[in-house]
Amino acid sequence: MKPIVLIVDDELDTLIILRILLESKGYDVEEAHNGVEALEKIKTKKPDLILLDVMMPEMDGYTVCRKIKSEKDTKNIAVILLTVRALSVDIEKGKKCGADFYITKPFDSYALLNDIHKILSKKKLSKA
Amino acid sequence: MDKNKIKILIVDDESLIRELYKRVLEKINIDFDEADSFEKTIQFIKLNYYNIVILDLKLADTDGITLLKEIKRLCFGCEVIVVTGYASLDSSVAAIRAGAYDYITKPIDVDEFSLTINRCIDKQILSKEVGRLKSTVGLYELSKAMTSIMDLQDLLNTMVRIVKQTLVSDTCSVMLMDEATSKLKIMASDGLSDEVINSTELKVGESIAGWVLKEQKPTLLFNGLKKYPQFAHLNPRPEIYSAISVPLIVKDKVIGVVNVSSKDESRNFTTEDMELLAIFASDTALMIENARIHEKLTKYIKMLEESQIKMKELDRLKSEFISNVSHELRTPLTAIKGAVELIMGEIISTAGVTVEKLLNIARNNCDRLTNLISDLLDSVRIEAGKMELNMGKVSLQSIISELNDEFKFLAGHKNLTFAYSGPKSIEDIKGDSERIKQVLNNLLTNAIKFTASGGTITITLEDRNNDVRISVTDTGVGVSPESYDKIFERFHQVDGGLTRQAGGLGLGLFIAKSIVESHDGKIGVESTLGKGSTFFFTLPKHNFVLK
Numbered sequence: 001m002k003p004i005v006l007i008v009d010d011e012l013d014t015l016i017i018l019r020i021l022l023e024s025k026g027y028d029v030e031e032a033h034n035g036v037e038a039l040e041k042i043k044t045k046k047p048d049l050i051l052l053d054v055m056m057p058e059m060d061g062y063t064v065c066r067k068i069k070s071e072k073d074t075k076n077i078a079v080i081l082l083t084v085r086a087l088s089v090d091i092e093k094g095k096k097c098g099a100d101f102y103i104t105k106p107f108d109s110y111a112l113l114n115d116i117h118k119i120l121s122k123k124k125l126s127k128a
Numbered sequence: 129m130d131k132n133k134i135k136i137l138i139v140d141d142e143s144l145i146r147e148l149y150k151r152v153l154e155k156i157n158i159d160f161d162e163a164d165s166f167e168k169t170i171q172f173i174k175l176n177y178y179n180i181v182i183l184d185l186k187l188a189d190t191d192g193i194t195l196l197k198e199i200k201r202l203c204f205g206c207e208v209i210v211v212t213g214y215a216s217l218d219s220s221v222a223a224i225r226a227g228a229y230d231y232i233t234k235p236i237d238v239d240e241f242s243l244t245i246n247r248c249i250d251k252q253i254l255s256k257e258v259g260r261l262k263s264t265v266g267l268y269e270l271s272k273a274m275t276s277i278m279d280l281q282d283l284l285n286t287m288v289r290i291v292k293q294t295l296v297s298d299t300c301s302v303m304l305m306d307e308a309t310s311k312l313k314i315m316a317s318d319g320l321s322d323e324v325i326n327s328t329e330l331k332v333g334e335s336i337a338g339w340v341l342k343e344q345k346p347t348l349l350f351n352g353l354k355k356y357p358q359f360a361h362l363n364p365r366p367e368i369y370s371a372i373s374v375p376l377i378v379k380d381k382v383i384g385v386v387n388v389s390s391k392d393e394s395r396n397f398t399t400e401d402m403e404l405l406a407i408f409a410s411d412t413a414l415m416i417e418n419a420r421i422h423e424k425l426t427k428y429i430k431m432l433e434e435s436q437i438k439m440k441e442l443d444r445l446k447s448e449f450i451s452n453v454s455h456e457l458r459t460p461l462t463a464i465k466g467a468v469e470l471i472m473g474e475i476i477s478t479a480g481v482t483v484e485k486l487l488n489i490a491r492n493n494c495d496r497l498t499n500l501i502s503d504l505l506d507s508v509r510i511e512a513g514k515m516e517l518n519m520g521k522v523s524l525q526s527i528i529s530e531l532n533d534e535f536k537f538l539a540g541h542k543n544l545t546f547a548y549s550g551p552k553s554i555e556d557i558k559g560d561s562e563r564i565k566q567v568l569n570n571l572l573t574n575a576i577k578f579t580a581s582g583g584t585i586t587i588t589l590e591d592r593n594n595d596v597r598i599s600v601t602d603t604g605v606g607v608s609p610e611s612y613d614k615i616f617e618r619f620h621q622v623d624g625g626l627t628r629q630a631g632g633l634g635l636g637l638f639i640a641k642s643i644v645e646s647h648d649g650k651i652g653v654e655s656t657l658g659k660g661s662t663f664f665f666t667l668p669k670h671n672f673v674l675k
């Protein structure tokens with residue numbers, strides 16, 4: 001079964017690029033445009049990994065991440081915060097809300113694919 | 129009070145009798161004046177203060193009782209000893225009834241006269257002493273109570289009220305030196321008209337209060353100013369009969385003057401009153417100075433607190449701005465870099481997406497970056513006052529039609545209806561065409577950004593008498609009235625923080641306002657929250673003379 005990746009961003013161009021990139025490696029891609037929509041999609045689509053933007057309308061990425069990590073059903077979903085916020089305080093904040101990884105925009109496409117792959121393999125291992 | 133401060137007026141038309149009184153008074157070392165008629169007596173009373181008057185009831189030119197009453201009326205606290213003819217008991221009784229202290233009969237028995245006059249002197253001294261003690265205690269209590277008043281105005285108001293009461297005056301005022309203008313101004317008063325309060329402003333040395341301030345001398349005045357050489361040239365206020373002015377001195381610095389005045393001829397202020405007021409003034413001057421310092425400090429503290437709040441707000445705006453710039457720069461770069469990497473990695477071939485689509489994304493985001501950078505540069509230029517206008521003929525209709533095409537396309541993406549209303553033709557105006565286009569562009573960009581799909585955006589052009597008015601009306605989120613001015617400030621955004629609905633740096637309206645104002649136009653907004661907004665700007669027609 002293909003791993004499902006949920007991409008959450010309010011920038012349409014970013015979503016287009018992420019989708020092309022991820023589909024090229026055989027992932028199933030779901031998308032959401034804000035935090036609230038993301039939480040709904042998580043329930044219905046049960047993704048394996050989430051690429052989560054921070055600055056978004058309705059609900060910011062930190063809050064979404066905290067919610068995911070505090071729920072029994074969703075806390076095992078890997079979360080990569082993908083954000084323009086590059087200050088060390090932001091990274092610290094990201095860690096505090098339980099994110100598995102923190103990547104700043106603009107990101108390196110192939111490095112991102114690599115990181116996703118590593119995180120998902122690790123998850124598989126720990127499950128087995 | 130001691131005996132040598134007592135002053136007596138002898139009123140008798142027989143010089144021999146006056147000679148007799150004089151001998152007695154000189155023996156006990158008492159100061160006196162002599163009068164032999166009604167006229168003279170009144171003259172003396174109006175010029176000087178007498179503690180005691182010895183009055184012959186049988187003067188050639190008057191009825192003694194009338195003169196007695198006049199003396200009592202004009203000379204507050206004065207005692208009158210009447211002298212009557214032998215065995216005219218009736219007139220003595222009438223005199224006592226009219227307020228005389230005692231009577232002696234002619235022919236004068238020197239011993240009896242000495243006794244009576246000495247008794248009267250003692251009584252005068254005693255009653256003055258008692259009165260003085262009473263006032264001193266009163267003012268002392270007041271000074272004590274006043275030390276707890278921190279507010280300058282409260283302190284001064286209390287001061288004038290109590291001084292007026294204690295000295296039985298008609299008016300009392302405290303004048304302080306204004307440090308900025310070096311002029312004396314009435315800071316608190318009781319009994320003065322607003323006209324006097326507002327119009328009185330004295331230089332050092334000017335008028336009576338100015339003189340007292342300069343010379344630092346307590347001053348007692350009554351019945352006109354002619355007899356005081358330093359004030360003889362002044363026009364006294366006709367309603368004032370008697371007045372005291374004393375300086376307020378802190379260490380060696382004079383900070384102001386306390387004045388009291390009386391309209392009533394019977395209320396002559398005395399040297400005792402003046403001394404009392406001087407003592408009170410020296411007690412309160414320091415309190416006034418302290419209250420002034422307290423007031424200044426309070427003001428500084430408030431200013432400090434306000435600037436601290438402003439600094440915090442600036443600091444917050446600054447970090448929000450940095451975070452926004454970072455977002456606004458990195459977001460398009462992310463799309464550009466992503467698109468380029470996809471093309472380079474030939475991933476698109478597998479994904480079945482056209483190269484053209486990715487190149488389009490890259491180009492649009494380059495434009496977005498370019499706009500952002502020019503906005504930033506514009507705002508820096510505006511802040512430095514270095515925005516230059518390239519003045520020429522401006523055809524508003526062609527600007528609107530260019531933008532109309534561009535934005536109709538964008539509005540279509542969001543399913544917005546786009547409309548224009550205005551005259552078929554309008555005269556060209558003078559201005560910087562590119563800049564005016566930028567204003568309208570910024571207003572339209574906002575309208576699209578803040579209007580949900582399905583809404584309407586209308587551009588309206590009005591040809592008015594002296595100007596043209598261009599407005600952009602949307603059916604968007606609206607602006608609350610308290611933000612009408614703020615949204616035109618640099619970096620101001622309707623919502624900041626992580627969950628902001630719209631991107632941007634908060635520069636669009638700031639730039640628009642600067643451009644409109646540099647064209648002598650006006651910009652503004654009318655809005656209903658939740659229903660929509662109309663942003664408008666005007667451009668004048670009158671200065672269409674190309675240089």
